[in-house]
Amino acid sequence: MPVTDIITDAENLTMTVIADLAAPVDRVWNAYTDPEQLNRFWGPPGWPATFTKWDATVGGTAHYTMHGPRGEKASGRWEFLRIDAPHSFEVLDAFADEDGTPDENLPSMRMVFTFEATADGTRMVNTSHFSSAEALEQVVQMGAVEGTRLAMSQLDAVLQDLRDYAQGKGTQVELLDDTHVRITRLVEGSRELVWRAFNEEELVRKWMLGPDGWEMTECVIGLEPGASFRNSWAPVGDTEGEPFGFEGEVLLFDPPRRAVSTERMQGQSIETLNDLNLYEEDGATLVTVLIEYPDKETRDMILATGMAEGMEASYARLEREVLAG
Structure with missing residues (x-):
């Protein structure tokens, strides 16, 4: 800082x-x-x-x-x-x-x-x-x-310059305080296309999969304040793991710049606040996700699951299989 x-x-x-x-x-x-x-x-x-x-x-x-x-x-x-x-x-x-x-x-x-x-x-x-x-x-x-x-x-x-600041650094995780985490990733593509990739089911299913070996089994997108969303994943073939998913409600929807939603794991009561912002410069878009956790213990528990690594795998797939095309 x-x-x-x-x-x-x-x-x-x-x-x-x-x-x-x-x-x-x-x-x-x-x-x-x-x-x-x-x-x-x-x-x-x-x-x-x-x-x-x-x-x-x-x-x-x-x-x-x-x-x-x-x-x-x-x-x-x-x-x-x-x-x-x-x-x-x-x-x-x-x-x-x-x-x-x-x-x-x-x-x-x-x-x-x-x-x-x-x-x-x-x-x-x-x-x-x-x-x-x-x-x-x-x-x-x-x-x-x-x-x-x-x-x-x-x-x-x-x-x-945005590329000097973020290009090649992958998914970056910053602990802002005990309950706020900022995650950033530069992707090559316009803000309009990145926004579509986050909000059109056909595109979401192509990239928001985390590590290889998982498939998206459910994709319900909320496109206005008050709407609900629900995403689910399951392992494929010999991949180890149990099916899981997230759900929540949209609080703010400002295309193509910002979307805010609550998020909780399906079947759980612990809730986070996810604030997505997109900023474009010279054909590249900085994806910023600000996550608010209820407490430090929840923050540390969720980060320890490998969340950032899964996000990096998804962002790399976004560039490779959606934005490049």
């Missing part, structure tokens, strides 16, 4: 985020001042931001909304106070409604971003100034420190 430190200072009424980034100042500046790039890391995993207005001039405003996995929304508004490209900019950041009207019941803060060249890239410092100790404490209690750390964990993927 690029975050070096997050410091809250009740005496000076500030929260300071320090990040050391392996990219030149101009590249980091572009990431922070291009709304399409900000969309990829401003919200924490599971709460991606969408900037709906962008006027990066002194006195101009930017509006954004973060979308939670269960349909929750949280919006904010920036008013640009000072811009010194590519070294720094300053905004007044406020909680707001989706139209950008500030919420007077929640604290606002003055945020100063600075970008300084280092021997290895860029040091980004974001200092938020609060009007009172109570305002600072309220924002901290709302999860600002951990949310910022998790949001910044997405920045490396933004600063690098």
Whole structure:
């Protein structure tokens, strides 16, 4: 993760985020001042931001909304106070409604971003100034420190060319905290086709099989919020193992970018929340699955089953037998 430190200072009424980034100042500046790039890391995993207005001039405003996995929304508004490209900019950041009207019941803060060249890239410092100790404490209690750390964990993927970042690395598993795991895999193919491969039965049956020696015996796909899905597998021939399957409900369906669903093994009550996101760059698509487990013990138990290895076998088959054709 690029975050070096997050410091809250009740005496000076500030929260300071320090990040050391392996990219030149101009590249980091572009990431922070291009709304399409900000969309990829401003919200924490599971709460991606969408900037709906962008006027990066002194006195101009930017509006954004973060979308939670269960349909929750949280919006904010920036008013640009000072811009010194590519070294720094300053905004007044406020909680707001989706139209950008500030919420007077929640604290606002003055945020100063600075970008300084280092021997290895860029040091980004974001200092938020609060009007009172109570305002600072309220924002901290709302999860600002951990949310910022998790949001910044997405920045490396933004600063690098997508293929440089992920090509050839296979299925990557990151433990974000005790209950959240992020799984990423770059596949060669457009986002539209990858989305179809996840949501059309004929295509799903070609690749979502895990290790060799298994067949998909049931494939019921949910294509709208509230719909149910059900997938089952069984060993073929001399392959060892018992038939199993998963089922759940769709919570969010946003083609061709994002789908969120609950998931539990058939016959079991333990449930996870699976948040699928697709991002395309230059004909390649980064598949990101954020999984929320009920507790650390469940997380470790499921990861120990070889889940990641089975996913890698499936993704390799997706490229070979679906996307290549």
